[in-house]
């Protein structure tokens with residue numbers, strides 16, 4: 001998200017490297033958003049200012065946004081007062097999230113936001129104009145142009161009579177900065193609840209094998225180092241912009257479509273990863289090699305690949321991929337189970353599509369309150385998450401926490417304590433020990449599990 005045509009001079013990087021070593025689990029950046037909007041589907045259940053779930057009170061003027069209390073309303077007013085009349089005019093229609101975000105950015109820039117700086121070190125900072133806009137790429141992307149046209153129509157409708165909607169060129173440059181620098185603000189369970197622009201953090205580039213991670217507390221963004229670093233050098237700090245549980249091909253496509261670059265990270269350029277992700281199980285059950293189904297024998301143990309196995313592999317991969325595609329929004333327990341049954345003994349336990357199916361099965365089982373099944377699938381999911389997300393990823397930490405929670409519910413306190421400790425180890429690196437997720441939820445579960453372990 002860095003801009004090579006940065007209007008401010010590049011920061012002297014070697015100087016930053018005079019700083020002390022950074023340990024894994026150190027928070028290296030804290031930033032408040034330049035602009036953010038709560039997703040409209042949470043409009044009536046979360047506060048528009050702090051994003052908390054609460055019994056919310058509507059703004060008495062627009063009746064569009066809600067707040068958890070007077071303090072939040074007062075704090076939000078500085079920004080909300082400019083958009084309030086437009087939102088009032090929009091009701092009963094719901095403004096698309098991207099349009100509301102653009103509206104906020106336009107108003108923020110109009111009222112001095114163009115001078116606001118986000119700092120990533122004591123002296124290194126970025127303004128909105130420093131963010132990359134990918135103007136040329138967007139201009140040649142019919143899908144983006146169509147989206148922008150529709151947003152322009154919504155904005156003109158909403159704000160038109162005040163004549164403050166920028167011209168199309170200007171709007172495209174704001175829109176471009178939004179789509180290539182926008183963050184999803186996640187709640188403790190990693191659900192996306194809002195979108196936001198942060199200025200300082202936009203200095204951070206992407207890697208599919210990141211050494212830092214972004215987590216949130218309310219609207220505040222935190223970047224934690226998940227590896228030890230010799231010093232704080234932002235040119236060597238990488239976060240992941242995308243879902244890592246995907247093939248290099250898919251990841252590159254996602255990055256190209258959203259961020260307009262070709263990922264050349266070590267993982268994307270290593271052909272071994274694709275082979276492993278598509279790996280079949282070796283018929284020799286003592287061999288754990290990722291079997292390449294196009295070979296005649298397993299390269300590790302020499303066991304032959306029969307046409308029967310090859311056919312079963314093709315069939316189950318097609319079925320699994322079709323099912324996963326249709327379950328993008330909601331996972332269906334029975335569909336997952338059919339796939340998992342067919343995958344057994346055919347796909348390698350760390351085959352990406354098998355891991356994705358386990359992930360879907362785990363979520364579906366939880367949704368249906370099938371705790372025994374959830375536990376089985378969740379435990380099988382751990383090695384796959386560890387391999388593809390890496391050992392210091394919030395999703396792996398949360399998986400351990402969910403397992404611990406289910407085990408507590410299933411009266412397995414000893415196992416629960418073990419998983420909750422794993423969760424704590426990971427989440428204290430990705431979220432920091434003081435994060436509410438650890439201080440409230442995890443601490444509470446741990447106390448309960450330890451208590452029950454003593455009593456059993």
Ligand SMILES: [Zn+2]
Pocket residue numbers: 047048049050051052067068069072
């Ligand atoms: Zn609030």
Ligand SMILES: [Zn+2]
Pocket residue numbers: 059060061062063064065080084085087
């Ligand atoms: Zn209002």
Ligand SMILES: [Zn+2]
Pocket residue numbers: 207208209251263264265266267268
């Ligand atoms: Zn990559």
Ligand SMILES: [Zn+2]
Pocket residue numbers: 282283284287288289298299300301302303
């Ligand atoms: Zn083998």
